Amino acid sequence: MLTIIDKYILKRYLVTFTVMLLMFIPIGIVIDVSEKVNKMIENHVAFSAIAKYYLDFTIYFANLLFPIFLFLSVIWFTSKLANNTEIIAVLSSGISFTRFMRPYIIGATIVSLFALVMSIFLVPNASAGFKNFRYTYLIGNGISEMRDNTDVFRQTSKDEYIFVSNFQEVSKMAFHFSMEKFENDKLKYKVTADRIKWNPKDSTYTLFNYTKRKIGPFGDIIQSMEKKDTVFNFELEDLTPVVYIAETLNLADLNKFIEKEKSRGSTNINVYLVVLYKKYSIPVSAFILTIIAVAVSSMKRRGGMGVNLAIGILLAFSFVFLDKIFGVLAEKSTAPPLLAVWTPNIVFGILAIYLLRNAKR
Known part of the structure; x- marks a missing residue:
């Protein structure tokens, strides 16, 4: 008392x-x-x-x-x-x-x-x-400094890696895109594109000058298209979070974000x-x-x-x-x-x- x-x-x-x-x-x-x-x-x-x-x-x-x-x-x-x-x-x-x-x-x-x-x-x-x-x-x-926009290399899942040379926040577009898919520590296929654009309306991506090289035991299979719409398990904004993102998350979201970033090798x-x-x-x-x-x-x-x-x-x-x-x-x-x-x-x-x-x- x-x-x-x-x-x-x-x-x-x-x-x-x-x-x-x-x-x-x-x-x-x-x-x-x-x-x-x-x-x-x-x-x-x-x-x-x-x-x-x-x-x-x-x-x-x-x-x-x-x-x-x-x-x-x-x-x-x-x-x-x-x-x-x-x-x-x-x-x-x-x-x-x-x-x-x-x-x-x-x-x-x-x-x-x-x-x-x-x-x-x-x-x-x-x-x-x-x-x-x-x-x-x-x-x-300031807006261009909010994100790490250049030479972005991220691990998006256990066996998938992507790279973009530059990301533009306003247009939701990245340049010199490449994605590598591994299986049992061996390269399964690689996707490249001059540009990749995020389409928020339907959650798809548009790849320009698209090339997919699939690694095979008896030779590689190459597929090329001028333009291709596809779906990936990531968002471009997730690949280049704002530099102060951790300060803006509540405790639960921050813990989830840290676990996700650890899996990506941030x-x-x-x-x-x-x-x-x-x-x-x-x-x-x-x-x-x-x-x-x-x-x-x-x-x-x-x-x-x-x-x-x-x-x-x-x-x-x-x-x-x-x-x-x-x-x-x-x-x-x-x-x-x-x-x-x-x-x-x-x-x-x-x-x-x-x-x-x-x-x-």
Whole structure:
């Protein structure tokens, strides 16, 4: 059962965190508007599209930066408690430091559950809207940069491989297409075409300058046609997903997508795994950063709240720096994505234990 002190600290925890979000997000929006307004005017972007973009912007960046906001808010109000000697009064009444931490842990649980729900249900749609708007209106040649359009090689099934030299999103057409079918590790047939076009109305493909070479034990059989309509078990868009596709999928769809990409031999699989693992690692960071923040700011310092905030900002940005470094390391190298994503939590978890022991003393 929560005591009066628990309710007091928990209320300060949640209110300060909320106020911190409400203060900094509008600042971020103002800065973004000042940087992007010329592009929006040049591209004649509708007001409704801009409003939707900034709603997505708010959700996207609130999720991305919530560890910093949480950490700074805990530093802020705990430092005020320490400066007002409220913490000394609580501990002098016989309450242990571990018991004093209980409302903080409850607050961290509420925030982490909220962050987890957001990352699973709200953030994917917000990420899709945010990224689509940026690539459509704000980035030069953005639409052409949304996909890996050149030299696309994919494994579409256990024994089928395709290659296209270039893919055009607007026309749903790819060039220099080839498809190889294997059976018992031996080439069964190969299909080539100068162009392949996706027909969404009937889910078929049109191949231009079509050639099929069937490998036989006594000779090859070659079939050529100027134009051929056929059906394949893939869609051109599946072969060249947008570069940020993983961020736009909910948890169930993301797991399915990763399994499908693994079967296709995707070279971007680590990028998708990083997005998946961060859905769980970021909420856990709420507990670690809360413990560090309380341990750092619970002591009354000669420099006052400013010293605690300086330490807090340094530690918060160190956490974000580590998170970004190991995220890129997992995406661009052979480092295990799971270990890379969780390394900042492990490092700061050890730091949290060390600081908490010193704070208890």
